[in-house]
Amino acid sequence: MSEEVYPLAVLIDELRDDxxxxxVNAMGRISTIALAMGEARTRNELIPFLEEAAQEDEDELLVVLADELAKFVPLVGGPEHAHALIDVLSSLAGCEEPTVRQAAVASLNDIAREMSADQVNEHYVPLLRRISTADWFSSRMSAAGIYASVVAKLGPNDDLLxxxxxxxxxxxxMVRRAAATALPNVIEALGKVQLTGTIQEMFESLVYDDQDSVRLLSVDVVVALxxxxxxxxxPSSDELVAQTLALLSDKSWRVRYMAADRLEQLAKALNSDEKLPRLVGQFVTLCKDGESEVRSAVAKHVVGFAQNLDPAVVLDEIVPAIEPLVTDPSEHVRESLAGQISYLSVLxxxxxxxxxxxxLFLQMLKDEHSEVRLQIISNLQVINEVIGIDLLSQSLLPAITExxxxxxxxxxxxxxNYSPLLAEQLGVEFFNKELVPLVMQWxxxxxxxxxxxxxxxxxxxxxVFGVEWLETIILPKLVVHDPTANYLYRFTSLMVVxxxxxxVxxxxxxxxxxxxxLSFSEDSVPNIRFNVAxxxxxxxxxxxxxxxxxxxxxxxxxILPVLEKHAEDVDVDVRFYVAEALTQINELVAGGQEMQA
Structure with a gap:
């Protein structure tokens, strides 16, 4: 067998292995094989063989093939020959398995980005026409994911849109869901080019789709649009604002949840003196939503939404709306709000x-759910910077104790982990009096x-407090050796010191x-003795x-006499760590003596 034929023959044999x-491993090496075969033979021999391999029924192998083909542009001779890869990938893009389709679409997009506009127009536009109208839904789903790359190259194209x-x-x-998912990328690809009425019509169709799984995806579309x-x-049209409000009040809680979860982005996207106030009323309504998931999503974006508003509106509309959430029946809602409410103080x-x-802070510090209290305490620095710690300390200490x-x-x-920051805020006197016992208890x-x-x-x-604090307040409480104490106590005190x-x-x-x-050096437990070393x-x-x-x-x-005494300890682990300590200390001593000399 000639050296030219050998790589492909080996690949064929391995791809037919049981x-x-x-x-799969063989498929992962096709880039190396293509490099060995050269550009012409890769196009004329390897690619046709890979088209046959694309009919393989093992999804794992097809995913690897799709991923590898994205690297093939230089291996087939550059962008001018990149179209040779399209047929293989379009075949993979029609597979039923989602992971295969996703890998194929990603590779097709990568290849399109390397091609010129003329090449994309010549090879990708016919591809999109073919798979966008294919009988099988999987091909149409994959088509949706390719349009953005083509539009980015060609610009607005009424035929493609x-x-x-x-x-x-x-x-x-499922095709409408794929199209809804990819539409924000198409809108972004259009860039600063005037958006056509077709895009508006697409969005309207998604907003009023009869499937809530489609409508919820239109939330990201309205943000992009x-x-x-x-x-x-x-500016955003009144119609677009009305459609946004329709999503926020959708009959499906899943759609309302998605809209509430994107509330901050929606507020920024629609931010204007005339339109943003229309979202405030919907925010208040969402805070009263019957589904706890929706209320939780709103609570997570209180500050992101409020920072776009006038402080007077925040005080008159937002604060009264979130007050009931402080005592919401769902602990997840309260926890979400606790992570945000501190930052309202800045506004x-x-x-x-x-x-x-x-x-509200003080009430949440007493919440029965520990995560709620923890969220408030974790953001205490924000509150402290606005109002100072004195007003909080009376409720703070009981919450921390709990x-x-x-x-x-x-x-x-x-x-x-939060206590050092707490120490900075409380000061050494308060910390010593109220929290040092907890620090020692831990x-x-x-x-x-x-x-x-x-x-x-x-x-x-x-x-935070300095070495003197450690040596006068903490260390005396630690360096008390009680040989009659249980092993865990002795070991812990040793490890802390x-x-x-x-x-120190x-x-x-x-x-x-x-x-x-040194008082632990004769301990009966080997684990303690070698930790002493x-x-x-x-x-x-x-x-x-x-x-x-x-x-x-x-x-x-x-130090050395104690270590030398235990160099022949009965326990092998003790002997090992003692020997290691002696070696390093002797080197340390020798180095110090040389420096003095």
Whole structure:
């Protein structure tokens, strides 16, 4: 067999293998094979073979084929020969399997972007005419996803837009859904070119479609259409606003949910003195919607919607509308609102926040659902910047205390991670009095993730309050060795102090940290003894790094003798970590001696 024929022959054999994995792997190498065969043979031999392979019934293999073909433009001779790939991909675009169709459409779009306008007009327009009118719905669905790339190259084309309109009004709902999904991309592809009446007609058809699965997709269309009109210097028409309001009040809750979830974008797209107020009334209605999912979606976009409004409108219309949501029966609605309500304070300012929002904040801080309280506390800095912490502290502390006892460890973890920011806001005096007991309590939590986070939290709090705070307030509570305490208590106290070694000062390292660590060296549990070895290594490194004057003597007189004693420990793990610590400390000591010399 000649060297020229060999790569294709191997590919053919592997693609006929009974093992699907072999066939898929072979298909993933077709780019390499094409490179070996050269451009002409790829077009004349490999591509026809791949057209036959496209009839394969293994979807996984067809997805790989579609993906690989997107890389083939340079392998077939550049954009002028890229049309050779279209037939294979159009065949894949007609498959029933969605993943295959999506991969084929993506590759067809990639190839179109590399071709010139004349090439697209010559090869893609006939393709769109053919698959847009194909008998099988899958081809028509794929056609919808290709129009944007073609329109971007050719500009407005009444013929193409007419074909697309047929897809928007297709008998098959799945085709109309595909057309609705892709229409925002077509609108974007038209750019600043004057939008035709055909686009408006398509949108109107989608808004009043008898399938709610189609109507809900028209929400993204109205956003794209309104933004395009604004970029063209044209305001949204009254008709477009009316259709937007129709979506927000649709009989299907799924459509109302989608519209509510895009409320912020709709507000920005329709933002004008005349039209935006018409959305305010609908916002109020959505806050009273019978479906909790819709109310939750509205609550998530309160601030995004309100920031487009006059503060007086926010105070008179928006705040009264969200007040009932503070006590909504659905915890998801309350949680969504809790994540947003703090930011309304920025829009209203100090005086109005204290009068109108502060009661809502305080009420949500007492919510029975921990996630609601957590959302308020997590955004506390925003409120603090507007009104100060004093007005919140009376309700803040009970809420934090309750969260600190929450049964969900993830909630407690979030509170721990937030406590350094809370410390900045509360100040050291208030924090020491009210929250230090909680900080210490977290260190002994049954969940390891909480204990670990609590130890790291002490380091972060030190960044806020300083090393002196750590050594005078926290460290004395930790360096108390009770040999009769249970293993978990001993191990936790050891690990917490070990975590703080790089943070404390040189003097605190020597006393009380080092004596505390040495008191564990004879512990009966090997796990504790080898962690002592790790901790002693850290102490030695910290003493040297902090340029401690007597570092060498402390290491030689206090640390090394203990480690050397355990070099022959009965436990293999202890011996390993002791040996590792001795090696690194000896290198450290030797390096220090060389520097002194």
């Amino acid at each position: 093992d699907v994995t072999v066939r 007419g074909l697309y309109k047929d897809l928007v009004t297709d008998d098959a709902p 309104s933004e395009a009109l604004r970029e063209n210097g044209k 209203l300012g100090n005086e109005k926040t204290i009068k109108h929002l502060l009661p 969260l600190a006892k929450d049964k969900q460890w993830r909630v407690l973890l979030a509170i721990i 260190l002994w939590d049954p969940v390891w993730a909480i204990r670990d986070a609590a130890a790291q939290n002490l380091v972060k709090l030190t960044d 070990k975590t703080l070694v790089p943070t 000062s040189s003097s605190a390292l020597q006393d009380p940290v080092l004596p505390f660590l 790790k901790a002693l290594l850290q102490v030695a490194q910290a003493l040297v790094a902090k340029n401690t004057p007597n570092a060498q003597s402390v290491i030689s007189e206090s």
